[in-house]
Amino acid sequence: MRFETVLTAEADSTASEHLLQHYRRDKRQEDLCFALWRPSTGQLRRAALIDEIILPKKGERLLHGNASFEPAYLARAMKIARDKKVGLAFMHSHPSDGWQGMSATDVEAERDVLAYPAGATDLPLVGLTIGTDGYWSARFWEREDRQMRRHWCEKVRVVGPQSYKFFFNDNSAPPPLRREILRRTFDTWGREAQNTISRLNVGIVGLGSVGCIVAEAMARIGIAQVTLIDPDKVEEHNLDRLLYGTVHDIGQLKVDLAARAMQRNATAESIQITPLPVSVHNSTAYKAALDCDLLFSCVDRPVARDVLNYLAHAHLIPVIDGGIAVETDRRKDSLFSAHWRAHIVTPYHQCLRCNKQYNSSMVVMELDGSLDDPSYINNLPPEERVGNQNVFPFSLGVAGMEVNLMLRYLLAEEWWPLVRQQDYQFVTAETRIINDECHPHCSFRQRRAQGDAENPPYLEEEHKEPPQSIWRGIWRNIVKVFDRIFWRS
């Protein structure tokens, strides 16, 4: 298992303002506080999601160069954690920069004083230290036999509205060497940015025309860990758009095709690719997606988009989604209009459902098979029929927009303007910035940072029979009613 801690931007700013307040006034004084965390469990990674900080009240902690807490503060924090059924985290500050180790007193405080009582939450204690430069370091304390074992996190991530910050533990995830093959990349955005980019674990959901171009961009910029998710095989009608596909590849899995090409074109010293030929709502793929730091949504199916919406909001894994809409004038047999767009999805950005990339009825209809039923499709009003027409240059446009939106989110500290979504109109050659927000009653707002407590209800176990059709029908109607009341109103 790998370990990791993720903070929301508010948790990061509340905690760092409190913990670093003395250093910022030039006083050499540490500070401390408690926080709550929720688990997000993937295939190989266990993450602690932190969205709530419990600041000390007057008299709850003592400052004497170091800092210590009164039992009443711990008791109060524990009560909140147990009432909410979440884990306890302990945070303190150090008077130096970067990833912090632990002093003997730190180990004593976390292992001997806090880890056992924190176990009453049924979740291990998570300890965090912040350096004067705001750099986080973190570890889990897990009970193994009769001892408390420390597991250092590989990194700490902070998901924000404007930028996505990473704090790596160089001992477990060493930064890449500057090699000739990536010289121009290093020179473009600098070593610090490349140190982050090369250590990301990126997932690509959908390896069609857009996904393969995104995959190629990831291979070229030095990404070393990639997960590829797509159940489809290459068909002849894909070949006018599929970057890696040739007539010899017809019938092969798209993920295998992309994995082979990425292996060949990678600029990272070594690249680790996990190809998964299943849908993202299959539990194996879903767990693998939970191991990623960032996901590309290169799919046009409602269920996949709904799953990605959960991952972005509940599990704090930013999603970059994109789409193309082409309208052809059938009478004149010519292109009428085309536009493509890309969006960042996190709790700070509009969700994919509010953004009208799908709706809940479509999710239900895809799950029970009616979305692929020709009689259903023929009965749809023309504006709701999904057009499949597309060409390679349009895919190039949307893939480029998605990748550059990802880079901007990683590199932009305080760049202006804020860009959450972009839309390019082919006819007028205009790019618009759209920063719309979720509907005030959007259910994804409540799922923010809830982790394992909020997974999609329809995940498929790998070898399970689908549910009985009668139940599917009932469920479908419930969701439809719900959709109408809460969603479209």
Ligand SMILES: [Zn+2]
């Ligand atoms: Zn310390």
Ligand SMILES: [Zn+2]
């Ligand atoms: Zn929403």
